[in-house]
Amino acid sequence: MTIDDCGLRSRVVMVGITLNGNACEAEEGATIISAAAANEVYIPSLCSHPDLPPFKDLPLAAQVFHGETCYANEPLSEDESANASNPQSSIVNRQSEGCGLCVVEVAGLPEPVRACQTPVTAGMSIQTESEALKELRRTNLMQILARHPHACLTCAQREGCSLEDCSTNVPKEERCCPKFHNCELRKVAEYVGVKEQTPRYRPAGLPVLNEEPLFARDFNLCIDCARCVRVCNQVRGVEALGIVHNAGRLIVGSVAPTLTDSGCRFCGACVEVCPTGCLTDKSTQTGDREHWLLPCVHTCPAGLDVPGYIRAVAAGDFKAAAALVWEKLPLANMLSHICFHLCEAECRRSEIDDPLAICALKRFALEAGDGAFLEDAVKPPETGKRVAVVGAGPAGLAAACFLRFKGHAVTVFEAAQSPGGMPALSIPKYRLPQAVLDKDLAVIRNLGVEIKTGCRLADGAAMADLLGKGHDAVLISVGLPSSKRIAVEGSHLERVFWGLEFLSGAKAGQTFDLGQQIVVVGGGNVAIDVAMTALRLSGGSVRLFCLESREEMPAHAHEIETAEAEGIEINSQWGPAAILDEQGRVSGVEFRRCLAVFDQQRNFAPTFDEQQRMTVAADTVILAVGQAPPQGIPGEQDGVFLAGDIVGGQLSAIHAIASGRAAAERIDRHLGGDGVVSLRPSDQASPKAWIGREEGFAPRARVPLPCAAPEQRRTDFREIERTYSAEQAMAEAKRCLQCDLRLMIAEPAAPPQRWLELNHSNVEQVPAVEGVFILTGPDKKPTVIKGMENIQAGLLERLESATEAGFFLWEEDRMYTKRESELIQQHLEQYGELPGGGDDELDDLF
Known part of the structure; x- marks a missing residue:
């Protein structure tokens, strides 16, 4: 479906085309490169990106900066104007068509065309892999590499290289950057091929800027693909970057000497789409990128969608913000008052000035969007299973909520005369007023959870005995009382x-x-x-x-x-x-x-x-x-589960709730469910990529949280922290960098790998030679990297042992032990773990 100018959905028109002699369909008007990708045909490119408009549609800026150095946009010379191949483009010079690697042949046209900007038409016949095209791509790549360090691309010892000590004594400024082992430019260059005539790189001595928050910029590594400019200006709408024509070439830079003065919102989209090491994160970690790009989410034991509810507050949609909090967080009102907000210490905004007031915004959202959760919650059918929960503290009540939302009947047994555990009994009123806790308890009861207070069970055995008294599972969560x-x-x-x-x-x-x-x-x-x-x-x-x-x-x-x-x-x-x-x-x-x-x-x-x-x-x-802890608590056994402070860990309400959720997952699986527990409000719309320009975004100070003065509050139990006003909350929420939007940017198409299905027919074609094989599952993430004297025998052994691997690669190498180590080192750098996720062999490797 497409959207017309009136905002109405119109029907997608599919047309027949031919790709490399094969008949297929493509969306009418789509570019050749996107049509090829939809039909699983790879066309190399460095300037094209699935989420970006074409290179040719990018307007020029008046000036750009590399630090304090200013480059003004200059008019074309007479020669450049005469040679301009695309007079309709905003950019007209020899680079106006982008990287030139996506050239394809179209039947009936005398010259190759750029697949990133040529639309498909009905009956079009396209060839993507002729020898002439391959040679043209290598020539165009040579022009790019002439202005980019590339010595490592052709080095015979590049695999597993640390890039620090060079055995061939290549000067450091001529070597590839630390991104080399996971570099898009490298992957494309290895697919296209580097010509022997490629001239040696001559260092240009351009600025390397490391002083600003979050990102580093090394203009020596820029290939002027303008991806960063397009995502900043045409996708995000921030317009902090630009591109100019100067001294016969295109130059990319910020629109002011610093990113802050340029109006940068530090969303990271430019870094995400950069195909080289020109734009990089200053602080990176191996392993799951989402964990270090969204520290607010992954530091939170409950895994709250922090960017989501903050974005909803910024937009004034307080009901949606409250629903997103409740999705992962039973006892949400209580937590908004007593949580120690570990997430704020990790907030990426703190690298600019102060972290977001994440907990205060959660509190505001819950008060302003009161009742939203129950209105929109989707309740599953009853399962007929019954669960007893012993202890009405944060862990027990959280588990009860999650299990109730899976359709199980839940009864909570509490020894005290009122539920809530230690927060209800011991946390002072200046932190947690009873009325706040009562809101959460009302939600829990309205969900159908039965809470029986004043029910003291004699000991752990009596607790476990509930399993035989009409309950299909028992959760003990009595805390440390x-x-x-x-x-x-x-x-x-x-x-x-x-x-x-x-x-x-x-x-x-x-x-x-x-x-x-x-x-x-x-x-x-x-x-x-x-x-x-x-x-x-x-x-x-x-x-x-x-x-x-x-x-x-x-x-x-x-x-x-x-x-x-x-x-x-x-x-x-x-x-x-x-x-x-x-x-x-x-x-x-x-x-x-x-x-x-x-x-x-x-x-x-x-x-x-x-x-x-x-x-x-x-x-x-x-x-x-x-x-x-109380004495005599039994360990987990069939049908009896533990959660909360009695199982150890950090003593806080948010950790107890996370423990309750984990227990609910185990109990649901025990009762025949899938173990996927969540309080499910109505679906939230995906966030928009466009965030717009906001002058003075980076220097915007944190909005102070209203608090009672120390000299006044120390005399009574009045609440210390108060709630933002709507105006204050929206102003604070608008400071968010919206780091999660970066993870929604699609990955560019990667050159195809020659994976073979792991079956007898394919393994029998592998020679019985020394070498290395790689096994993967359906996701093509390596699970085994193994060097052997006989790789065919090794593959047959894996095949006959009913391995879960579905695909394999192999390569011949007499120094197979060294090659195995090189490939494992590459895997570690990319994934932060050994193949298969284990670490038992790390000592052997090093």
């Missing part, structure tokens, strides 16, 4: 409290006579909450002491800063030696200097300087040094 106790002299004294019990009592309204000098022992988030709660209850001075250094403290930096803003004193690297008393009541604490908390194996093994001690006066001591 009590404080970890440490042996410290004086801990029995009056006015010595334990962290969790103190917080639970304070939240339940219990009164405490704390005096005016309170000492808190512990360095985690519970200890911070204890200190801030004690401050509010006493109005006195609160001093916190912990074993860890400031950098090692388990408490999140934001929580520590919040406490210090209220006047709480943080003393790091001190451990309690004894709690002192006077007539049976606390009078102080003796501390000793902690030299190290962990041993060399990172085991908890604090060491102290016994000679360095100090005594601190205290009326009350509160010990908040960890949490302890």
